Amino acid sequence: MILGGIDIIVLSATLMAASTPVLLAATGELIAEKAGVLNLGVEGMMIMGAVGGFAAATVTGSPVLGFVGGALAGAVLAMVFAVLTQVFLSNQTATGLALTLFGLGLSALIGKGYEGVRPPPTPKLDLGPLADIPVLGPVLFSHDWVVYASLALVAGTWVFLRRSRAGLILRAVGESHDAAHALGYRVIAVRIAALAFGGAMAGFGGAYLSLVRVPQWTEGMTAGAGWIALAIVVFASWRPERVLIGAYLFGGISALQLQLQAAGYAIPVHLLSMAPYVLTIVVLVLLSALHRHGAQAAPADLGRSFHAAR
Amino acid sequence: MTGTMLLDIVGLRKAYPGVVANDDVGFAVAPGEVHALLGENGAGKSTLVKMIYGLVKPDAGTMRLMGQPYEPAEPRAARAAGVAMVFQHFSLFEALSVAENVALGMESPPPMRDLARRIREISTTYGLPLDPARTVGDLSAGERQRVEIIRCLLQDPKLLIMDEPTSVLTPQEVEILFHTLRKLAAEGTAILYISHKLEEIRALCDSATILRGGKVVGSCIPREKTARELAEMMVGGEFAATDRAGRSLGAPVLEVRALSLAPMSQFGPALREVSLTLRAGEVLGIGGVAGNGQEELLATLAGERPSAPGTVILKGAEVAHLGPNERRAMGLLSAPEERLGHAAVPAMSLTENTLLTGTIRRPLIRQGFIDMGAAKSFAEEIITAFDVRTPGAHVAARALSGGNLQKYVIGREVLQAPDVLIVNQPTWGVDAAAAAAIRQALLDLAAKGAGVIVISQDLDELMEIADNFCALYEGRLSAPRPTEGLTLEEIGLMLGGAHGMTDVLAKEAAR
Known part of the structure; x- marks a missing residue:
């Protein structure tokens, strides 16, 4: 199925893989923000996950351990943020920005020795006859396990927030930390746990970039994906299902512009490279504008430091 | 007031750097009694109830609940012991539903559907109608308070603490609240009632403890005093009545x-x-x-x-x-x-x-x-x-x-x-x-x-x-x-x- 020099099936198949890093990072950030913490360090945590995952995978030779390493690297960086903002009550915006700069610099340093190295490959999941279904097979059933895991994580996040008691407490902490504290919930502990999860997810997403998407290590390889993840969370009105739409939109346009470049269209490359960022933001802004009070769906205590008063 | 006291407090003290919030505070509440805590702002009422509710740890003194030593380390422990509290500034979550808000205030809430049913039951029993599915942010102040009260009632409290509950209510809503509280007291629940509205205290409370500067300065039966006498006990002196004479309306x-x-x-x-x-x-x-x-x-x-x-x-x-x-x-x-x-x-x-x-x-x-x-x-x-x-x-x-x-x-x-x-x-x-x-x-x-x-x-x-x-x-x-x-x-x-x-x-x- 070729349309205007572009293979729609290949495009659809790459869409899911291209979206996965942003989807993972945005889902993690969603949880952190639902708990009331604004962590602008997603980009930094992602790239730490990319380099950490890459290093773990090449050293151990196991891509699975690589992903674990990536998640750990992201979580460790998130813990730095947690200690600074939750224990020492530093400003969340400034700390998050610093975290991104720190992550970018540190990852470049760690990654020096890994440039030009090929990571162990992550095989596609063998789904047997499912992969042989025409059209649906290559689009839906010929991916690696991480793609399916990311979808499961989005579904899990939805259930967690909507149905579980822990999710209710997490939302309560994000809505009013004073009220949650008055009821005897441990605001700081909940927030640190949410941050750890957010960091691990960002790191997981970063590792997917360096181990599967590219797959190699280059300095600054996240190229703003962490910022897009942050924007997606806001414009998705803090809902997991809309985060999925936003991330797949971004991934889809990323995949499309690459194919447009390859097909030799006379569109300036810079415009094409810019397209995923611009279009994702535009569509999400329209979505949240259509949905009344979209911007007001923010957790009421988002970005506010909590200090137990006497 | 016979038999064992429900809550018995002796010599309670809490100091913060630079200020003693409570010093040698003691009083007792019997089952079914509505007991008022009176005092000016900064007299130490809030600190006192926070200690009873486990939000603040006392430096010295003892509390006994139903004859047993009572030292709640956190609100959870206080709730487990049968102490519930309705806060002055509502401890509610505006973006969440009534049922979710109630669930957050309970130790082990039943599944949401059962909880919604129990909220309806309790709210009709006590004459406090409330729809469990509504978002709290859309409710009036009186309705929000009903959420808090129902949250407490679902836990079958022995002692209910109410911190300035009527400051945001219309007179009719106050009447409903008092009706509910009297019904609770008749069922044996003790109520610790904080307010600076003296007429309300005279109408509702069986006894009162007066705090000034962190110390107990007296106790009385509010019905036997005038509002002015109560105010003077709180302030520790007389104060002038306002003079509105000598005005004419112009253009x-x-x-x-x-x-x-x-x-x-x-x-x-x-x-x-x-x-x-x-x-x-x-x-x-x-x-x-x-x-x-x-x-x-x-x-x-x-x-x-x-x-x-x-x-x-x-x-x-x-x-x-x-x-x-x-x-x-x-x-x-x-x-x-x-x-x-x-x-x-x-x-x-x-x-x-x-x-x-x-x-x-x-x-x-x-x-x-x-x-x-x-x-x-x-x-x-x-x-x-x-x-x-x-x-x-x-x-x-x-x-x-x-x-x-x-x-x-x-x-x-x-x-x-x-x-x-x-x-x-x-x-x-x-x-x-x-x-x-x-x-x-x-x-x-x-x-x-x-x-x-x-x-x-x-x-x-x-x-x-x-x-x-x-x-x-x-x-x-x-x-x-x-x-x-x-x-x-x-x-x-x-x-x-x-x-x-x-x-x-x-x-x-x-x-």
């Missing part, structure tokens, strides 16, 4: 015609077709439960929010398009409800805070530069004239107690000799003596020929100082009524009565 100074305004926030109210006329020398009281448009009304009249042409007329001139400073120049001043952050900058000194509103009508600026000397002497003038207790004008606004800062804020506006002064909640959270001083200052200002609008939730206050009374309810302002001869019941109905409660009240009346 209109401020007119508002069909003023409408879109909501300022998601859960905020809109103003709808508000009209009023304020005459020189008049004190116009605007009553209503907070959140019905008070803040919005003050913001529009003060000039923070522009309104449609022709809606605000100050001394015959159209001012709807003018900002706060232009209105100040014409003689309209205001004091908003939020002292820290709206009326005053917390981190700035009292001298610097005079510059927020004072530069237009006072010569505090010379050739575009601030005249700090003049600002300082203005601040000192306020401090002297309004008896603001502070080491000096260099002190930061946040270091002042609520009452003192409020006296400063009101003084700053009054001393600028306004023709129209609009104040919102002038005595909210202010102790009795300071409140009396503020009310007198407002009356004196009106006696000099200024028009004063007092927006307040405290109906007793409005009855005390206002000539005419309007009710603000869901953004609509009622027609003015002379306060003389107005009853609390009539006011309550003007304030929207009790939300969804008319049936229950009718049934009660029929019984």
Whole structure:
């Protein structure tokens, strides 16, 4: 199925893989923000996950351990943020920005020795006859396990927030930390746990970039994906299902512009490279504008430091 | 009061750096007793109940609950022991539903569907109708309080602590609340009731413990005392009654015609077709439960929010398009409800805070530069004239107690000799003596020929100082009524009565 020099099936198949890093990072950030913490360090945590995952995978030779390493690297960086903002009550915006700069610099340093190295490959999941279904097979059933895991994580996040008691407490902490504290919930502990999860997810997403998407290590390889993840969370009105739409939109346009470049269209490359960022933001802004009070769906205590008063 | 006491407190002490909040506090509550804790702001009531609820750990002293030693390490432990608390500032989550809010206050809540059913059951049993699926942000203050009370009742408490429960309720809602509390007490639940509304305490409570400066200074049976005697026990001395004599109403100074305004926030109210006329020398009281448009009304009249042409007329001139400073120049001043952050900058000194509103009508600026000397002497003038207790004008606004800062804020506006002064909640959270001083200052200002609008939730206050009374309810302002001869019941109905409660009240009346 070729349309205007572009293979729609290949495009659809790459869409899911291209979206996965942003989807993972945005889902993690969603949880952190639902708990009331604004962590602008997603980009930094992602790239730490990319380099950490890459290093773990090449050293151990196991891509699975690589992903674990990536998640750990992201979580460790998130813990730095947690200690600074939750224990020492530093400003969340400034700390998050610093975290991104720190992550970018540190990852470049760690990654020096890994440039030009090929990571162990992550095989596609063998789904047997499912992969042989025409059209649906290559689009839906010929991916690696991480793609399916990311979808499961989005579904899990939805259930967690909507149905579980822990999710209710997490939302309560994000809505009013004073009220949650008055009821005897441990605001700081909940927030640190949410941050750890957010960091691990960002790191997981970063590792997917360096181990599967590219797959190699280059300095600054996240190229703003962490910022897009942050924007997606806001414009998705803090809902997991809309985060999925936003991330797949971004991934889809990323995949499309690459194919447009390859097909030799006379569109300036810079415009094409810019397209995923611009279009994702535009569509999400329209979505949240259509949905009344979209911007007001923010957790009421988002970005506010909590200090137990006497 | 026979048998074992439900709650027995001996020698409780809690000190914070620089201040002893509670010192050797002791009292006892019997099962089924409604016990009042009386005291001024800062007398230590809040610290005391926080210790009983496990939010604060006492330094010394013992508590016994039903004869057993009782040392709750956290609210969870207190709830498990049968102690429940309804907070002064609601501990609710606006974006969550009623059922979710209730679930958060329980140790092991049943599944949501069962919980919704139990909420309905309890709410009908106690005459507090409530829909478990509604979002709390859309509820009225009275309904929100029902959420808190039901959250407590679902846990079958032995002791229910209520911290200033009636400050945001209409008189009808207060009546329903008291009915519920009496029913609970009759079932054997003890109630610890904190309030500064003395008439309510006289109507509801069996006994009272009076705190002053962190110590117990007396106890009494409220029914046997007058409200004035109770107030004097709290303050530890006498204070002057306000004097409203010697005023005559002159020409209109401020007119508002069909003023409408879109909501300022998601859960905020809109103003709808508000009209009023304020005459020189008049004190116009605007009553209503907070959140019905008070803040919005003050913001529009003060000039923070522009309104449609022709809606605000100050001394015959159209001012709807003018900002706060232009209105100040014409003689309209205001004091908003939020002292820290709206009326005053917390981190700035009292001298610097005079510059927020004072530069237009006072010569505090010379050739575009601030005249700090003049600002300082203005601040000192306020401090002297309004008896603001502070080491000096260099002190930061946040270091002042609520009452003192409020006296400063009101003084700053009054001393600028306004023709129209609009104040919102002038005595909210202010102790009795300071409140009396503020009310007198407002009356004196009106006696000099200024028009004063007092927006307040405290109906007793409005009855005390206002000539005419309007009710603000869901953004609509009622027609003015002379306060003389107005009853609390009539006011309550003007304030929207009790939300969804008319049936229950009718049934009660029929019984």
